[in-house]
Amino acid sequence: MSVPMQTIAELRGVTKTFGNVVAAKDLNLSIGKGEFLSFLGPSGCGKTTALRMLAGFEKPTEGQVLLDGEVVNDLDAHHRPVNMVFQHYALFPHLSVFDNIAYGLRQQRPRVDKQKIATKVEQALETVRLGGFGPRRIWEMSGGQQQRVALARAIVNEPKLLLLDEPMAALDRKLRKEMQFELQNLQRQLGITFVLVTHDQEEALSMSDRICVMEGGSIVQVGSPRELYDMPRSRYVAGFVGxxxxxxxxxxxxxxxxxxxxxxxxxxxxxxxxxxxxxxxxxxxxxxxxxxxxxxxxxxxxxxxxxxxxxxxxxxxxxxxxxxxxxxxxxxxxxxxxxxxxxxxxxxxxxxxxxxxxxxxxxxxx
Amino acid sequence: MTKDNGTISKQKFMEELRRYQKGSVTRRHFLGVTGLGMATAVLGTAIPGLRPRPAFAAGDIGDRVILATWPNYHDEMNFEAFTEATGAHVQVNVFGSNEEMLAKLQAGGSGWDVFVPTNYTITTYVGEDLIIPLDTSKLPNYDAGSFEQRFSDAGSVDGQLYAVPKNWGTTGFAVNTSKLDGAPTPTTWKEFWDLTMEGYSGRTMVHDYQLTTIGNALKYFGYSFNSVDEKELADAEKLLLDAKPHLFAISSDYQPPMRNGDAWMTMCWTGDGKQMNVDMPEIAYVLGTEGGELWSDYYAIPKGAPHMDAAYALIDFLLNPEVNAKEVLAHGYPSADARTNALLPKELLEDPILYPAADLLNALEFGAAATLTDPNRAELLARFKSA
Amino acid sequence: MTERGRKALLLAPAGIWLLVMLALPLLVVFVFSFGERGAAGGYVPAFTLEQYANLPARWTAFKNTLILAPLGTIAALVIAYPLAYFLAVRCSPKWRTSLLILVIVPFWTSILIRSYAWIFILGGRGLPALLESIGIDDIRLINTPFAVLVGIVYGYLPLMVFPIFVSLDKLDKRLLEASADLGSTPWRTFRQVTLPLSVPGIATGCMLVFILLMGEFLIPAILGGGKVFFVGNALVDLFLQSRNWAYGSAVAMTLVVVMLVTVSIYMKFISRLGGQREDVSLM
CATH class of the missing domain: 2.40.50.100 (RNA polymerase II/Efflux pump adaptor protein, barrel-sandwich hybrid domain)
Structure with a gap:
């Protein structure tokens, strides 16, 4: 991204410890509006912790999390204009596809008009190419379809930040490729800021505007895929990217x-x-x-x-x-x-x- | 339980424990009410290998005898002595009601050698062909002449001896006189029911047993304890339904609430009355002057008893006046056997609870077989309980 | 062996057990219910509908049972649910096992003995004495329908806690995060996610407790002072006291039918309410 971006989210000196374990160490990162940023690293590198702090599921032990310029450390998840696509989708098994997607809209106060909810849900379904699947039950959907429902459930709320936690880990290779393209298109189409967590370098390289490589709770290098590929700072980054x-x-x-x-x-x-x-x-x-x-x-x-x-x-x-x-x-x-x-x-x-x-x-x- | 000095001797402790055990389980319907009457309590004698060998080679009567009886109705020492003497171990099954015993024998295969029916059931057992006539030549300790006749004649049906007397008693009521506010202790069933619906409202208990509860309601009107007359039963039912909201409970397990003060008055059998009176003198045992129930328990042998010789041996052993006197001392129910009474202490024989005055005793009635099996009385009790 | 043969072999033990322990006794009860009572009690073969015609005489027992069994079930549910929720969702895993064991421990003692303990707690020297000391006088607890309800809740609580605990324990906790993430407050998350997803556990617990309560007789006899009369008490009296086996059989058959009808209506209701793929299962 050559054009200087407006910052939508920021981590300032964020550290998170669980007991004696330091999960994230002095993270400093700005996320630009409309960009596609990936946290890349092996499991245990702190990338999921970083994501969960953005979502509001974890509070930083030190430092500040900012959304739209405001410190949101103490803002609970349900108050943040941020939505997440969970690793195994975490779709509500007792609700239909339609009701899953409408869930977020129905939580809004003042209440959103029923007709408006229906329209928005249908739009979201169209966006993820699941038009007409609304009345289906979750267990009637394939893995890839469930993935799209999870996506629709998140984007229908027009979040400031869409967080994706290893969203394609459960898909087979071919489907994963397809979804990578779709996600990229979707992101350009919607203009929503995407923050992806993945351990798959190919996924990160192919989709992201910027990649934040993490190791042992710290950020080791942030840059565009090309920068990381051509100018890795360490053997760790070079080994992880390509x-x-x-x-x-x-x-x-x-x-x-x-x-x-x-x-x-x-x-x-x-x-x-x-x-x-x-x-x-x-x-x-x-x-x-x-x-x-x-x-x-x-x-x-x-x-x-x-x-x-x-x-x-x-x-x-x-x-x-x-x-x-x-x-x-x-x-x-x-x-x-x-x-x-x-x-x-x-x-x-x-x-x-x-x-x-x-x-x-x-x-x-x- | 502790005395002023705060300590009690071991012997005293055992006495208190024994008393507590007696008090906590009433003689009859406790097991029946809980539906666990079929529960079998097996005394330590059930495992032959653990028992000492008899002093002499016995074995003629087999190694065991099975007794179906009531809770807390024997002296365990006597059973040990029996085993010592004969080599047969006494296995005890405890029951809660005559009806249950009858039900089990009717169903067949009870496996009992000796059981303890109450007077009014014996004709039914004979009629149903469930017990055998007794061969007195095998009961040398049985002396028909030594028993008071009214407590022994139900053992014979049509001149044939089927059962020999064990103990007898009465059904009256126990009342906690400290709650009477100085009023005189009631002496009649009429007062029992009136007090229930007034001053003792919510504090009275009646038996969960049609024979006594309906019988004593009939007594309110001066009817026979055994009445099966429709109109008379209708009167009794009205009284029972009127009284029900004032009752503390319909239960034959009345000692605990009487002792802790939840209940102030209850229908009561002799032994319970005596036990409560000994520990709490303010609880009086009253026989209604209108009458009520007099009962007598017997030993009998069910048809098909697996250890017939042992059955005779056990009954004969328990009829031995010396053994029987120990039994009476252990459970506190009077015996009708003059030979046994001759061995008992004077205070016991003069106890007004165990041996009521002749005029009170004469007003009492034995339960009748027809009363026991009358379906209308059974239905009446069901209506009373479910009202 | 053929597939069919293998299946038959697998089902044989349970099948024989059900036949001998359930079907045959039920058949006996069915046949007896058309008979008559013998003069001295018991059963005399006959074919008469008299016993069924006489059913209204036990209407109160059925009424009491049909009021107190659902009430007891609901009371047990109201107390068991928060407990199960705490154990499954809020309790630290370190304590969970010990607390679960504490829930089961009472089951190691006979219900008879446990109910007796309540006689002393609810009796004049128990809770009422305590209430009196703080100025609330003349409270009678023992031998009331309330005491029976307390006994029921106490006695059946584990049966209600466990199925609910299981359904809450296997609930994917990420669903709760997903709900929060989508803007739902904790209370709304409970109502919209946790509660509906624990419906199978609730349904199972309620059914277990309800079915057992329909046949209950011990707790009403002990804590109701004989004044609270269930169908179970009527049956005990009919078989063990008045020995009217024919009538007792008719009452028992009626109870079975009432139970089947109630339970099937309940199942329909639950499956509609939950809309679950997993049917109501017994744990």
Missing amino acids: TSNFFDATVTDSAADQITVRLASGQKVHGTPEIPIDAGQEVCVSIRPEQITLTRALPTAEIALPVTIQNRIFLGEHTEYLARNEALGDFHVLVPRQAELNEGTFNAGEQAFVSWGEGALLILEK
């Missing part, structure tokens, strides 16, 4: 804008880290599999390493190779179809070279 090859290295020289590290194989490489790094420090270098070139002849690149092909997996558009270098170990290499046509297929046991272009190698905090 796949990568990681190698240990030692910093030999550190200047203002460029440092030099030595790989275990002896080669020295240069790079520009996102974070300040001192000479002598142990670091990690990362290179994405698709940025590696595999050739039979020794290339003219700054660094080229001899490898032995171990394994080959045909993936359609790409072919994935596992190539071993004596000193550094295994490289995952992703060769595009076109490149493979030029160079020909490599077989297991064959000798080859790996090389990469300038700037492809990232120097990261270990």
Whole structure:
């Protein structure tokens, strides 16, 4: 998002502890109006706690939660203009689809006119492509349909913030893909701010405007999917966003804008880290599999390493190779179809070279 | 329970405990009212292996005898002595009403060797062919001449002996005189019912038993305790329905409420009257001058008793005057046997509750078989209870 | 073995049990109800509708039962529901098991003994004495319909608590969050989510208690002082006192029919009320 956004929600120095366990540590984050933000991280990283504090189910131990510029720490969930799509949907089993969706509207005081409720519910059903399903019972709906009902139940209230807690965890892969597209479309169409919690990097990468990567209760990096992919700050982020090859290295020289590290194989490489790094420090270098070139002849690149092909997996558009270098170990290499046509297929046991272009190698905090 | 010095001897404690046990369960209908009459109380004698071996080789009469009787109606020491002497263990089944005993025998397969019917039921047992004639040659301790006739003649039907007397008693009423505000202690059933509907409203109990409750209501009008006359029963019913809102309870378990002061007056059997009077002298036992019930319990042997010899042996043992005297001392109901009475202390024999004055006694009636089985009286009681 | 054979084998024990312990006795009672009472009591074979014609004589017993059984059921429900709710929703798991055991503990003692304890609590030296000490005089509690109601609630409380507890315990707590999230106050959440979803537990508890209450005789006999007369008491008297087995059988058959009718009406009502997929189940 290049246009500066108006902030709709904010976490200011928020910490949450349960007994001795620190679930969230000094979280600082602004959520812009109309953006699609994802909390990404493994289970236990604090992303759900962050979401629940936005929803009002948990009160921060320290810090402030702001909605529309107001501190809402003490505002109960039922008073917040925020709605949630729960992990297993949490649809009311004793109510029809219509009544589930109408539930939120019926809680509003002063009461919303019956006719108006009906119209809004029908609209919401149309939006999630479930027109005519109103009278159905919840148990008559498939998993994907239930997901849409949960979505409709939340958006019908036109919340300032729509929170989604692993909303697609229960769906199969194909359905998940479909829903990802739909969610994205829906978000653009409605203009509601979406906050998604997920442990699935692909989901986060494909849908979000911004991703907030969390680890051990703290935010480790916030940025657009491209920023996180291209400029991860740490090995943790690089590993969580996309796949990568990681190698240990030692910093030999550190200047203002460029440092030099030595790989275990002896080669020295240069790079520009996102974070300040001192000479002598142990670091990690990362290179994405698709940025590696595999050739039979020794290339003219700054660094080229001899490898032995171990394994080959045909993936359609790409072919994935596992190539071993004596000193550094295994490289995952992703060769595009076109490149493979030029160079020909490599077989297991064959000798080859790996090389990469300038700037492809990232120097990261270990 | 504790005395002024705050401590009591072990013996005193046991006496108090025994008294408490007696007081807490009335002789008859408690078990009946709870519907648990079929409950079987088995004394410690039920497990033969745990009993001491008899002093001499007995075994002729088998190893056990099964007795169906009333609660708190025997001296356990006597049963132990019987086992000691014969090798047969006494297994005791406790019942709450004659009707229940009859129902169980009618259903068949009771397994009893000896049971304890009340006078008015015996002709029914004979008529239904449920008990056997007794062979007096097997009851050497039975001396027909030593029993007061009115308490023993119901044992014979058409000149044939079917049952021998156990104990007898009366049905009167107990009244807590401390609540009379100085008025004289009532002496009649008329006063009983009038007091119930006035000064003692909400404090009177009547039996959950048609024979006595209807019988004593009939006495209000001077009718026979045993009446089955429709008009007379109608009068009694009206009295009962009028009195019902004033009753504390319709229950035969009257000792606890009488003792704790919830109830001030109740229909009452001899032994209960005596027990309450001993502990609380302000509770008087009264026999209505109009009359009321006189009853006598018997030992009898049901047809098909599995241990016939043991049955005879047990009855004979309990008829032994020395044994019987111990029984009377234990449960407090009088015996009709002159030989037994000769062994009892003078105070007991002169007790006005156990042995009422002749004129009071003579006004009483034995329950009649027809009264017991009359369906109209049963229905009347049901209407009274459900009103 | 065929599938059908396996099914038959699975059902055989229960089937035989039901046949011997339920169907046959019921058949005996049915046959007896058309007979006559013997001169000395018991049963004499006959075919007469006299016993049924005589049913109005026990109308009061039926009336008392049909008033006090639903009343007792409702009273038990009113007390059991908050308790079950506390145990299932509010109580910390650390205490829950111990508290649940406390609810069951009274069941380890005979209802007879437990009801006797109430005689002393409700008797003149119990609660009324306590009330007198704070100036409320002359309160009679024992041997009243109220005492019977207290005994019923006390005796049947666990039967009501457990099904409700189970239905509340398995209630997905996220539904409550969802409701709050959608703007519902805690009270409205209870009314719109918790309560409807615990209907199966309520229905089961009410049915258990109601059916057992219809046949109750012990509590009215002990705490009602014999003045509160249920059909159960009428049956005890008919079988054990007046030994009118034929009439007793007719009353028993009528009770069975009344119970079946009441329960089926109740089931219809509940299924309409709840609109549940899960039918009313016995725990």
